[in-house]
Amino acid sequence: MAPAPDEIGELIAHTALGDRRAFSRLYDRTSAKLFGVCLRILRERMQAEDALQEIYVKVWRNAATFSTGRASGMTWLISIARNQSIDMLRARIPQGEAIDAVTELADERPDPERAAASAQTGARIDACLDELKPERADAVRSAYVEGYSYNELAERHSVPLNTMKTWIRRGLLSLRDCLERP
Amino acid sequence: MAERKERDEEARDLLAAQFALGTLDLAERREAERLAAAEPAFAALVEQWQERLAPLAEGYEPVPPPVAAKSAIEARLFGAPQAATGFWHSLAFWRPFALAASLLLVVSLGINLYRWETPGQGGSLVVSLQSVEASPVNFVALYRPDSGAMRLSPVSGEAGIGKDFELWLIEGDTAPVSLGVLPKSGVAEISLPPALADRFHAGTALAISLEPEGGSPTGVATGPVVALGKANPI
Known part of the structure; x- marks a missing residue:
């Protein structure tokens, strides 16, 4: 169970003031989730550990740019973690290579995110994703969770690159319109 | 026209x-x-989209990182590993060490900055700009009175998006004079005009305030002072 978002936001705000105890508590509350993000996207333990260190260094240095009331604390942290991991992933895999390995790994996974996302907070976005064609909803979901590039997504779904770009872009716009529907 | 604007926004x-x-x-x-x-x-x-997509993060299973990861991060940020509980954690206990560490840093930076000087030019001043009110901002400056050249080196702290640090010179009770906006990162090289160079001596203070991007619009500091220090001879 994730801690209450406002609590995390408060710890970030204290961290912004240079409070090391708040930073320590923030780490204790959130590092398992963020390490989960790094591992899932990078799929390599050593690199995931490097990523985690970079992430918390950024959290300490950039805490002042987090403003409570806009994004939730946990969302802010997960964005930093995903950005760091995806940057490292993109820097590592030359576009077009190593996709076989990634596909194999991905195929071993049943689809836990679908089940998990249906719980609580995910209900709304899940309903909106359900309005998309299933393969397009899958592409959006796996792009987010696994950090796949367009090339990897196109390969996995056996469609041309431009088709995949269209799927994702249209998917995102439909998702936005659905989520903003009152 | 309106259609095109809409397309651009999309x-x-x-x-x-x-x-x-x-x-x-x-x-x-x-x-x-x-x-x-x-x-x-x-x-x-971007933030709106991060928020919209955030529920998908439910798909990430938490995995506890290795225990050593935390102390590695703290050592990298704070220089010394922190023990887990009790008075070891208290700010009062750590403050002297933090101060000692920052003095050490100033000394070592001072040595590095000293090398920047060419031999035979004495009378340089060093300013350690310490954080004010627990801000994470620290800078160290070296000033050479003979040339009016100052180097300001960031130790920690960033202005953040849409903000800039502005440097001010304060001599005695006179009003602060802006020495300009600091670069987003890296060492700032500042050349003081003769009129200001005359006012820079041991005891003169430097302050850094957090300002809107591009610096104070009014010519006086509008944001909080985040770091402050007085010049000392080296």
Whole structure:
């Protein structure tokens, strides 16, 4: 169970003031989730550990740019973690290579995110994703969770690159319109 | 015209969406980041998308990192590993060590900065700008009175998006004089005009305030002072 978002936001705000105890508590509350993000996207333990260190260094240095009331604390942290991991992933895999390995790994996974996302907070976005064609909803979901590039997504779904770009872009716009529907 | 504007806005929102989703390649990601840093409106679009997509993060299973990871991070940020509980954790206990560490840092930076001097030029001043009210901002400055040249080196702290640090010289009770906006990162090289150089001596203070991007619009500090220190001879 994730801690209450406002609590995390408060710890970030204290961290912004240079409070090391708040930073320590923030780490204790959130590092398992963020390490989960790094591992899932990078799929390599050593690199995931490097990523985690970079992430918390950024959290300490950039805490002042987090403003409570806009994004939730946990969302802010997960964005930093995903950005760091995806940057490292993109820097590592030359576009077009190593996709076989990634596909194999991905195929071993049943689809836990679908089940998990249906719980609580995910209900709304899940309903909106359900309005998309299933393969397009899958592409959006796996792009987010696994950090796949367009090339990897196109390969996995056996469609041309431009088709995949269209799927994702249209998917995102439909998702936005659905989520903003009152 | 209006149609075109709408199309442009849609394209920007899509760029923000794809950045938040993570599908862009490295070069496109850098471009989106540059745009977010330059334009708060675009940064807000990215944030909106991060918030919209956030429920998908339920798909990440928490995995406890190795125990050593935390102390490695703290050692990298704070220089010394911290023990887990009790008075070891208290700020009062750590403050002298933090001060000692920052003095050490000033000394070692001072040595490095000293090397910057050519031999035979004495009378240099060093200023350690310490954080004010627990801000994370620390700078160290070296000033050479003979040439009016000053080097200001960041130790920690960043102004953040849409903000800049501005440097001020304060001599005695006189009003602060702006020495300009500091670069976003790296060492600032500042050349003091003769009129100001005359006012820079041991005991003169330097202060850094947090200002809107581009510096104070009024000529006096408008934001909080985040670091402050007085010049000492070395």
